[in-house]
Amino acid sequence: AQSVTQLDSHVSVSEGTPVLLRCNYSSSYSPSLFWYVQHPNKGLQLLLKYTSAATLVKGINGFEAEFKKSETSFHLTKPSAHMSDAAEYFCVVILPASGGSYIPTFGRGTSLIVHP
Amino acid sequence: EAGVTQFPSHSVIEKGQTVTLRCDPISGHDNLYWYRRVMGKEIKFLLHFVKESKQDESGMPNNRFLAERTGGTYSTLKVQPAELEDSGVYFCASSQGAGNYGYTFGSGTRLTVV
Numbered sequence: 001a002q003s004v005t006q007l008d009s010h011v012s013v014s015e016g017t018p019v020l021l022r023c024n025y026s027s028s029y030s031p032s033l034f035w036y037v038q039h040p041n042k043g044l045q046l047l048l049k050y051t052s053a054a055t056l057v058k059g060i061n062g063f064e065a066e067f068k069k070s071e072t073s074f075h076l077t078k079p080s081a082h083m084s085d086a087a088e089y090f091c092v093v094i095l096p097a098s099g100g101s102y103i104p105t106f107g108r109g110t111s112l113i114v115h116p
Numbered sequence: 117e118a119g120v121t122q123f124p125s126h127s128v129i130e131k132g133q134t135v136t137l138r139c140d141p142i143s144g145h146d147n148l149y150w151y152r153r154v155m156g157k158e159i160k161f162l163l164h165f166v167k168e169s170k171q172d173e174s175g176m177p178n179n180r181f182l183a184e185r186t187g188g189t190y191s192t193l194k195v196q197p198a199e200l201e202d203s204g205v206y207f208c209a210s211s212q213g214a215g216n217y218g219y220t221f222g223s224g225t226r227l228t229v230v
Contacts, residue, residue, distance in 0.1 A: 036221070043223030044207065090159065092219075097164070101171045104149065104209065104219050106159040 002027045004093040006107035014115045019063075019078040021110045023091030026072065033074045034092040034104070035065055044090070050074060061085070086114045118142065122208050122222035130230055134196040137225045141190070141210030147171075148191050149211075149219070150183060154204040162206075165191060198229045 007022040025031065035047040048059025055067045065076045074091060091107040121140040129135050141148050150162040162181070163173040167188035176183070180199070185191040195202055205224045 034219070044221035046218065046220070049218060097161075097172045097174065101164055101166070103161050103164060103172065105161065106151075108158045 002093075002095045002105075004091055004095075004105055004107045006089075006091050006110050008110050009108065010111045010113060012113040012115065013081045015083055016080050019076070019081045019085065019112065021076040021089050021091075021112065023074045023076065023107055024072055025074065025091075025093045027093065027095060030069060032094040033065075033067060034094075035059065035063070035074075035076050036090045036092055037087050038090065038109075039087040047076070047089075081112075081114050083114050083116065086112055088112070120208055120210050120220050120222035122206075122225050124225060125223065126226045126228075128228045128230060129198055131200055132197045134194065135198055135227060137193045137195075137206050137227070139191045139193070139208030139210075139222060141208070142212075142220055145210035145212050145220075146188070147211045147213065148185060149209045150191070150193055151207040151209065152204050153207070154201070157204075159207065162193075195227075198227075200229050203227055203229045 003026045005024045033050040036044045037047050038044050047063050048057045050057050050067045058064045063078050065074050067074050088109045088111050090109050092104045094102045095105045097103040127135055146167050148165040151159050153159045161175040163183050164171045165185045168185050182194045205226050207224045209219045209221045211219045
């Protein structure tokens with residue numbers, strides 16, 4: 001079955017240390033992949049997207065993600081965490097649906113906790 | 117360019133009442149999606165419109181939910197009668213096309229059924 005898996009429900013880091021949020025997908029083709037962020041009481045904001053161009057994608061606020069087809073992964077990274085990065089992060093994969101359309105499908109989300 | 121607009125932002129209703137949520141997509145976006153996140157759970161797909169037609173409604177939980185998109189512009193999602201388990205955040209998204217296009221999400225409507 002085609003799916004998207006975020007391996008960690010919570011990730012805790014200290015301010016100034018690197019961030020790694022993991023995402024793996026299962027698909028019979030190379031899908032489009034996105035990372036969204038949701039801050040408390042806010043809407044979903046697009047961080048970055050991969051659409052079969054460069055495998056290393058740079059997003060907003062210093063985040064980037066690398067598409068690795070051999071590992072079916074699209075992990076999100078940031079060299080140095082900031083307190084304002086504390087939020088919930090969603091990996092989204094475009095997967096074909098039963099009706100013949102393509103549906104953005106969400107991972108379960110990863111809560112990033114940043115300690116001072 | 118205006119984004120995807122959802123309203124109300126919050127709604128508190130009693131069990132058994134009716135609530136209608138509205139989503140205004142980005143102008144020109146034919147594709148419109150509804151999602152729901154129940155407390156502590158994953159964000160789940162509800163349905164997908166292409167213009168005014170329902171392309172996929174496989175995620176609609178039951179017949180208490182009715183979505184419409186008259187004229188292919190804004191969409192409404194009606195819950196009638198509302199139950200306690202309907203509480204959650206309802207998101208709407210729109211895109212110009214499907215597949216590799218970007219998807220813009222609204223801020224969501226937080227529905228609380230008491």
